[in-house]
Amino acid sequence: MEETLPNPTIRLAGDWTAGVPADAATWFFQNRGQLVGREISVDVGAVAAWNGRLVAFLLRLRNLLRRDDGDLSWHGLPTGLAALLRMAENGQETSPMAVMGRAAEKVSKKNGGNSSEAGFCAFAFLGDLVRCLCRFFFGKVPTVGAGYGEIFYRVGVEGLPIVALISLLSGVIIGFVGIVQLARFGAAIYIADLVGLAMVREMAPLMTGIILAGRTAASFAATIGTMRCSGEVDALRIFSINPVAFLVLPRVLAVAWMAPILEIFSAFIGIGGGMVVALSLFDFSAVQYVQEMVSAVAMSDFFVGIGKALVFGLLTGGFGCLHGMRCERTAAGVGRGTTAAVVSAITAIVVADAIFSVLCHRLHM
Amino acid sequence: MAYPPPLPAVAVHALAIGHGERPSPLVEGIEFSVAPGEIFAIIGCSGCGKSTLLRTMVGLLPLLAGTVLLFGKKMVTVDCAGHGALTRNFSVLFQGGALWTDRTLGENVALPLLRRGGFSPKEVRDLVDCKLSLVGLGAYADFYPHEISGGMARRAALARALALDPPLLFLDEPTSGLDPVAARRLDRLVAELCSCQGMAAVVVSHDLAEIGGIVTRAAFLDANSGTMLDIGSPAALARSPHGAVREFFCENHANPQPEETVP
Numbered sequence: 017m018e019e020t021l022p023n024p025t026i027r028l029a030g031d032w033t034a035g036v037p038a039d040a041a042t043w044f045f046q047n048r049g050q051l052v053g054r055e056i057s058v059d060v061g062a063v064a065a066w067n068g069r070l071v072a073f074l075l076r077l078r079n080l081l082r083r084d085d086g087d088l089s090w091h092g093l094p095t096g097l098a099a100l101l102r103m104a105e106n107g108q109e110t111s112p113m114a115v116m117g118r119a120a121e122k123v124s125k126k127n128g129g130n131s132s133e134a135g136f137c138a139f140a141f142l143g144d145l146v147r148c149l150c151r152f153f154f155g156k157v158p159t160v161g162a163g164y165g166e167i168f169y170r171v172g173v174e175g176l177p178i179v180a181l182i183s184l185l186s187g188v189i190i191g192f193v194g195i196v197q198l199a200r201f202g203a204a205i206y207i208a209d210l211v212g213l214a215m216v217r218e219m220a221p222l223m224t225g226i227i228l229a230g231r232t233a234a235s236f237a238a239t240i241g242t243m244r245c246s247g248e249v250d251a252l253r254i255f256s257i258n259p260v261a262f263l264v265l266p267r268v269l270a271v272a273w274m275a276p277i278l279e280i281f282s283a284f285i286g287i288g289g290g291m292v293v294a295l296s297l298f299d300f301s302a303v304q305y306v307q308e309m310v311s312a313v314a315m316s317d318f319f320v321g322i323g324k325a326l327v328f329g330l331l332t333g334g335f336g337c338l339h340g341m342r343c344e345r346t347a348a349g350v351g352r353g354t355t356a357a358v359v360s361a362i363t364a365i366v367v368a369d370a371i372f373s374v375l376c377h378r379l380h381m
Numbered sequence: 382m383a384y385p386p387p388l389p390a391v392a393v394h395a396l397a398i399g400h401g402e403r404p405s406p407l408v409e410g411i412e413f414s415v416a417p418g419e420i421f422a423i424i425g426c427s428g429c430g431k432s433t434l435l436r437t438m439v440g441l442l443p444l445l446a447g448t449v450l451l452f453g454k455k456m457v458t459v460d461c462a463g464h465g466a467l468t469r470n471f472s473v474l475f476q477g478g479a480l481w482t483d484r485t486l487g488e489n490v491a492l493p494l495l496r497r498g499g500f501s502p503k504e505v506r507d508l509v510d511c512k513l514s515l516v517g518l519g520a521y522a523d524f525y526p527h528e529i530s531g532g533m534a535r536r537a538a539l540a541r542a543l544a545l546d547p548p549l550l551f552l553d554e555p556t557s558g559l560d561p562v563a564a565r566r567l568d569r570l571v572a573e574l575c576s577c578q579g580m581a582a583v584v585v586s587h588d589l590a591e592i593g594g595i596v597t598r599a600a601f602l603d604a605n606s607g608t609m610l611d612i613g614s615p616a617a618l619a620r621s622p623h624g625a626v627r628e629f630f631c632e633n634h635a636n637p638q639p640e641e642t643v644p
């Protein structure tokens with residue numbers, strides 16, 4: 017390359033298929049001060065090989081020069097390159113309307129507004145959901161075609177194995193930890209009380225809730241989020257099918273209904289796990305164990321557990337669907353929505369559990 | 382089907398469209414009305430806002446200004462209470478089809494019928510069969526959307542849009558991506574429905590030559606000026622004073638007119 021004053025011409029040569037050659041890049045870097053604000057022409061005649069990267073380079077160079085009131089012209093272009101440059105130039109000219117709009121949109125995004133869609137805030141969602149639930153109990157929500165059976169099956173039946181495994185191991189762990197301590201005082205039989213109470217009141221609802229949050233909330237958010245991405249939710253609206261009544265309600269009902277059932281199942285499996293530990297380490301009979309447990313676990317404990325599971329289920333379903341309905345309409349947006357669904361569901365469950373503990377203490381339950 | 386004759390299916394007045402609360406709308410001053418039985422086309426270059434206009438007219442996007450009346454009733458956005466009642470009057474074929482992917486084609490067509498109610502199960506089955514056959518997919522009722530081609534999905538989406546015999550149908554690029562035979566068949570179907578059932582159709586297209594045969598009138602949107610450049614019958618548009626409009630007609634590609642009265 018060479019430069020002749022006063023009308024500077026840059027002559028490019030060599031192989032440009034791998035981008036800007038190193039020596040050219042160095043030259044441009046060293047001479048960039050002289051190029052600013054000048055009208056420069058480029059002679060490409062000596063370039064041996066080129067591809068789209070040369071096109072991009074020339075366009076970028078010209079844009080840089082034009083920014084400082086300079087300009088770039090080119091000559092000696094191979095015909096193909098000339099055509100490509102012309103097309104790229106034409107495509108660069110966007111309508112002033114669109115450019116203005118784009119800039120404004122960036123501002124509104126920065127301000128946290130996503131106003132292009134009918135706004136979907138958490139409170140509106142909650143209001144809609146509560147209204148749908150009320151209408152459902154008065155039989156005013158059509159259920160046809162919403163696939164209730166499959167959703168219930170997915171949430172409940174397909175959740176059984178993992179709930180069983182986690183609950184069994186929870187029971188075994190509590191059994192081991194407890195029995196070692198209790199045996200020191202010769203009170204090993206009270207392990208039945210410990211495992212029974214712990215499972216029925218705390219562990220079964222908590223474990224069920226967390227499993228539902230991981231499995232079900234994530235699945236709800238991903239399903240509904242993807243349906244929004246692909247325009248399926250818009251299509252529902254056009255057929256005057258309310259997405260909250262059609263997509264959210266069945267899912268929330270399914271978890272709210274299945275969570276207590278899974279919780280009862282989980283409690284029994286966990287108690288079984290504790291019993292296996294106790295019976296294998298000490299020689300009391302299963303009857304003794306069960307009698308001891310029944311004397312310690314009251315019916316109210318049982319209902320506390322079920323109540324917790326119901327609330328955890330509602331939280332799981334609600335947060336899962338909420339994050340599905342409000343996530344961004346991109347692949348990454350659905351991913352973030354799914355994460356947010358799981359995180360917020362688990363957080364809400366733990367917070368609700370703490371509130372339950374305080375309430376139960378106050379109410380002497 | 383009988384309609385009160387004086388009411389246009391769609392009446393758009395001084396409409397401005399765009400995404401969000403941008404200071405400048407994409408296109409403004411849109412003004413047209415479509416009578417029952419008419420096939421109205423919205424044409425323009427790719428990205429000029431045709432789909433945006435369509436989504437605005439059906440209430441999926443808020444209007445930035447102006448009004449949209451469907452059979453004399455004011456259009457509102459989907460989250461407003463009155464939208465459900467309005468949807469009884471129209472249906473939409475989306476650009477991508479937007480079939481419900483977890484349902485078979487048959488279930489896709491059946492769902493609007495089931496949710497509307499008043500159809501016996503047998504009637505639903507017959508209607509599904511009929512609508513799918515109309516678009517040439519009678520044998521595919523048990524296929525899932527991911528098991529069929531893009532063009533087939535578009536046709537299936539048309540079958541779904543026709544499920545409830547809407548008096549007004551919005552179509553976004555119904556025939557792009559279809560082979561000429563299937564495209565002509567689809568055009569004929571829409572034309573037939575419009576002439577014998579009095580259905581009004583609003584067709585979005587970037588290719589008037591493709592649907593020119595059935596369209597009665599068309600509006601041309603232009604992104605550069607942000608206005609509706611011209612409106613009229615295809616023949617009138619072909620002689621439009623605007624060069625950008627004339628360019629839409631193949632004959633003008635081959636034989637461009639050098640002088641343009643309006644830039």
Ligand SMILES: Nc1ncnc2c1ncn2[C@@H]1O[C@H](COP(=O)(O)OP(=O)(O)OP(=O)(O)O)[C@@H](O)[C@H]1O
Binds near residue numbers: 425476
């Ligand atoms: N979700 C969105 N948010 C913001 N701007 C959008 C959005 N969708 C489209 N746009 C902008 O609106 C303009 C019009 O888009 P639209 O989809 O209406 O074009 P179109 O005329 O239907 O084009 P095509 O013929 O390619 O379908 C585009 O310039 C695009 O940048």
Ligand SMILES: [Mg+2]
Binds near residue numbers: 431433476553
């Ligand atoms: Mg479009």
